[in-house]
Amino acid sequence: MIGTERVDLEPGKRPNRAMSEFFPESTGSQPKGNVAEYTVSEISGALKRAVEDQFGHVRVRGEISGYRGPHSSGHAYFSLKDDRARLEAVVWKGTMSRLKFRPEEGMEVIATGKLTTYPGSSKYQIVIDSLEPAGAGALMALLEERKRRLAAEGLFDRERKRALPFMPLVLGVITSPTGAVIRDILHRIKDRFPLHVVVWPVRVQGETSGAEVTTAVQGFNALTDDGPIRRPHLLIVARGGGSLEDLWGFNDEALARAVAASDIPVISAVGHETDWTLVDYAADLRAPTPTGAAEFAVPVKAELEATLANLAARLRGCMSRHTDRKRQELRAAARALPSPDQLLALPRRHFDEVTSRLSRALIVSTERKRARLEAIRLSPATLDRKMTETRRIIDRDMARAYAALRAVLRERRGRFDRTLPRLSPQPLLRRQKQAGEQVAALERRLDQATIMRLERLRGRVTQAERLLSTLSHQSILERGFVLVTDAQGDLLKRAAEVTPHAALSLRFADGAVGAIATDGTPRPKPQPKPGAKPKDPGTQGSLF
Template identity: 85%
Template structure:
């Protein structure tokens, strides 16, 4: 080991080469790279994309199967991108290479970003479609029926395009109603987020607010390429449409254009005009239908009344006349009337005879009043006696309670409770002290055991730990090869060494070790 250190520490002769500072080298490299690669197009897969930073810039990497390069998109460029970058998407980036002297890295500053062909977007679209379909968002069972005659129609589209004019024109021709427009961008990176916010905003409107909540929504856009319609393939937008409480009609692109919104919407229309035709019926057809149904109802009611009238006439001919129905009751009424007059006369005579037989007099009234007074006095006496008995019983119960809960018993109970509480406090203090002593003994025992089992105590006795370059513990000399870099850990520090000999088979890159006597063990030094 002494020879090794003496050779490595020998003074080297100074070379006739110019010296540069770190800043000069970094600046020269930056100028060279920017001059040579001032405008490049790089194809690669996006890696490490986490969305725009709080500053608005986006930082990620472009990689292929053998290398990767750092990339940055400034905030001003981010707002001009036609689609939003996503993790794993293969893209073609246009920009310039530059270096970052602070960390000795080179990176590409992207001015334009485009997908690497429609195949990459289609692959990403198929992956999203497969994931959403697995969650059941495309199932027909979860789609809601559209209202037949909505009162308020919500439209989510661009306010300046021909789509909104076509929808309003078709609605006016078919069935005029109140239309609420939520203006959004239908192309570009922010289109998906704006349409998502519009769907959620319409659902958040109250039913009785100043802006009426729509009964039906139409998400519309004209035709375009896959890149133009990419905002309507946003996963967040698809989930918002699927979770909407208001039925949604998707009218994005032409009949041959399909987006994720078309799959999750309750109804998919081939064109925006077709969506307006699906949303509302034709008012003239409704009026004609109502007139036809009204005429049919009137004729039906007329025929129904005629049949009922004929049935009533046929039934009336089979019924007896009023004179025939009232003949027997009238005769019975006449007989009862005649008997009633005689019964009144007889009853009056009987009542008069009984009244005369009673012979009312003042003596009779006085006797009845005396009898009533006697009964009343008797009942009053019984009531006063019962009341006095109840009062005596309540007084006795009160006196017994006063004796039981008086000042002296309460003082005795308080003293007993205080003595019991003091005894319990003493027992608690004693138990706490015993518990702390027991735990302190267990902690001291664990500390002694830890000091005994710790490898530091072994190192203090003069032993050392041997580890290889990867930090793995070397337990046997057979695991050491010549020229292996080892580390010896003593009690007061660590020393790096190089093995000059060893019994382990040398690595392929190292030179073959000289043969040695198999009976002797190699030395680390």
């Protein structure tokens, strides 16, 4: 218990021993019946010295109340209370950084320090030099309460835990860079499966350990795959063994939430196998030791190589057996199949039959086309008849058009004559004018239609005449050819059709002449008589 000493300043009484020691000049300086006068500062200073001298080093047990974390200056202010009293407490910034655990509201602790007063508010308080939990039971009760609350939120559910990557390329380790833990992890990874390891140095014990590990987990998750520091595929949070107070930073609620929310799978390797923290529950996998975490993180390279070699050998054997089996099946199927000649016999026969029918069909089609072409006799007489028929149709259509126009005009004129008596002069004149305009428009349309019709017919006649001129034998005769006919007027196309001494008619472009056919032997050229004048080559002589 904290001892106290009363300072009696009631009227009519002298100060006790403590006051007389601090104010010797006041003893006996006043009349015996008067009260001594002191300033407020004197009273406050006397009380401060009395309290600090009497309680310069005390240990106080109580429950933390009103804790809101360190002030902006780094100091922490709260109260220690029990069921009957309350004591103000302050932890200076330097002491705050040396505490092994962070104070929390409702935690029962044992504070070591000295009592002092604060004259500005007439309060006394304890300046804490060290702070420790009141016992493992209190810490365990606080831990169980946190565990229960986080478990109720689902942070420890098995469904939230992710499978670890089988072969990570980058491994992130969160631990102290100077301890034996990181050396054990690196050595184990080097023996099993060397890979790239990124270490995030943190304090693993003390007031700031939980916040630093939380920042490390969040920092690893903020990295990118293409950044200067590649994002790890797996995280290991590791620390050696220790007491509950030493491992208290890994029971931090913010750290447990950060591990549970991490996108990267996390292996917890905090303490020995019997040590459990909230990080172990929130992590995707708990390893009994840091060395065990390294074994969980990476496989054994030699075992993988042996397994791969075994699988490759089995694959080669399987492929060889499969190929042999398929080859045997192919040979069996080949024996059951007919030969190529047997397969192609029927198609080849069908092809020969179709080929023979095709040649006959081509001959028959050619003969039919030739007969149809010979049946069509395109002669000048046929073209003349076609042109005569076309002119007749044109004249008929023109006569019908003029008749229809005259009928329309007669109808309109009759209608006009019938309605004229019933109309007044002005509407009559207007209607007459409109009728005249309509008649003029119809006449213009008739003229335009007639001209267009005549132009089309004239074009058709011109084309027919051009075709007649092209197909006429007269144009052929103009180029020097001769049309040979016999005495009956039949056309002779070949020399075999001409009989010797037959009378022939030779039609030239400018007229026809008679001729007698010979046997085809050329006659000798007649010699000119002596004294006869040679004929003018420009004059045309007899053909024979």
